[in-house]
Amino acid sequence: MLASASRSRSTLVAAVASCRTMRAQPGIGPTTARISARSFMTQPPTSENTTEQNSLPLSPYGGRFGVPEQPMSTKSLALSQANSKRSPFSKAKEGVKSKMHDWTDEKKNLEKRKELLDDFQSGYFAEFSEINRTGSKLWKATTSMVNADKALYMPNIVGTSLKTSEPIELVDVLRGKISLLAISGTRFGEEQIETYMKPFLSKWPAGTxxxxLVELNIQENPLKAGLVRMMVPFVKKTLPEERHTNYILHYKSIKHLKEPLSMQNSYLGYVFLIDGNCKIRWGAHGPALEAEVKTLLDSVQRLSERGGR
Known part of the structure; x- marks a missing residue:
C-alpha cells in the first residue's frame, strides 16, 4: 500500500511539474487575440510543406482575370434601366413573383440548402487547411501582362470610402488611370500585398x-465586418493620409467574383494591375517573388508610356 501511495504521489508531482513547464513556454496557454488596424483574423498556420518556388504552377486562365462585361457604375446602370421600355412597377412586380416562387419551390430550397452547406464545408476551415498543406503561394504570376485586346474587365464593387465614409464605386476610382489594386481581408493577406505595394509606391508614390494604388479591404464575415467598422477611426490614424482617398472597405460577400478573379482563398492577399479602361492586365497573389515585382514595375512603366492603354 505504501509503495502504491508513493507511486501515486510521484505521478502527481510529475504532472504538476509538467503543467508548470507548459505555462512557462511561450505560445502555450491562454492566447491574446491580435486585432489588426485594418482587418481582423486569426493567423493561419505556417506550413512546413511550403511549395518550392520553381515548382509552382503558372497562374490560372493564362493570366486572364476578370469578366467579359465592361463595368458600369450604379448610376449608369440605373439610367440604362430607366431608359428601358418596361416600367419600374412591372419590374418590381416581376421581382416579387420570382421571390414568391423561390420560397414555395422545394427544389430551389434544397439547392439553397446545398449551397449553404457547401459554403460552410469549403469555408474558412478548408482555406486554413489549404494554406497549411500547400503554403501561402498557390501559383506564380505570368512574366508579362495580357494584351489589351485579350484582357478582361475588373467588375465594379460598391464600398465605403475610408476618407469620407460615403459610398464609393470601384469603377469610378479605376477609370482613366493605371492602378495597382491590392485586395485583402486579413492581416495575413495584408502582409502579402505589402510586398507588392512597397516597391510600387517607391516608384509611384500615392498622389501620382x-x-x-487602390486598396480594397473586403470583410465577408458579419462579425469581422462589425469589428473592422468599429476600428475605422484607428485605421485613419495609422494609414498615411495620402492613401485614404483610394482606400475602400467592402462589408459584403464577393462569392460571385472569386472564380473569375481566382480569389478562392480568403486568407491570401491579391493584386491586379488595371489599365485606364478597367481591364486587368496582370495579377498575382501571396508573398511577391522577385520576378513578379520586376514584371509588375516593368508593366506599369510600359502602360504609363502608352498612356494607360
Whole structure:
C-alpha cells in the first residue's frame, strides 16, 4: 500500500511539474487575440510543406482575370434601366413573383440548402487547411501582362470610402488611370500585398496623377465586418493620409467574383494591375517573388508610356 501511495504521489508531482513547464513556454496557454488596424483574423498556420518556388504552377486562365462585361457604375446602370421600355412597377412586380416562387419551390430550397452547406464545408476551415498543406503561394504570376485586346474587365464593387465614409464605386476610382489594386481581408493577406505595394509606391508614390494604388479591404464575415467598422477611426490614424482617398472597405460577400478573379482563398492577399479602361492586365497573389515585382514595375512603366492603354 505504501509503495502504491508513493507511486501515486510521484505521478502527481510529475504532472504538476509538467503543467508548470507548459505555462512557462511561450505560445502555450491562454492566447491574446491580435486585432489588426485594418482587418481582423486569426493567423493561419505556417506550413512546413511550403511549395518550392520553381515548382509552382503558372497562374490560372493564362493570366486572364476578370469578366467579359465592361463595368458600369450604379448610376449608369440605373439610367440604362430607366431608359428601358418596361416600367419600374412591372419590374418590381416581376421581382416579387420570382421571390414568391423561390420560397414555395422545394427544389430551389434544397439547392439553397446545398449551397449553404457547401459554403460552410469549403469555408474558412478548408482555406486554413489549404494554406497549411500547400503554403501561402498557390501559383506564380505570368512574366508579362495580357494584351489589351485579350484582357478582361475588373467588375465594379460598391464600398465605403475610408476618407469620407460615403459610398464609393470601384469603377469610378479605376477609370482613366493605371492602378495597382491590392485586395485583402486579413492581416495575413495584408502582409502579402505589402510586398507588392512597397516597391510600387517607391516608384509611384500615392498622389501620382496617372498611376495610383487602390486598396480594397473586403470583410465577408458579419462579425469581422462589425469589428473592422468599429476600428475605422484607428485605421485613419495609422494609414498615411495620402492613401485614404483610394482606400475602400467592402462589408459584403464577393462569392460571385472569386472564380473569375481566382480569389478562392480568403486568407491570401491579391493584386491586379488595371489599365485606364478597367481591364486587368496582370495579377498575382501571396508573398511577391522577385520576378513578379520586376514584371509588375516593368508593366506599369510600359502602360504609363502608352498612356494607360
Amino acid at each position: 496623377s496617372k498611376v495610383q
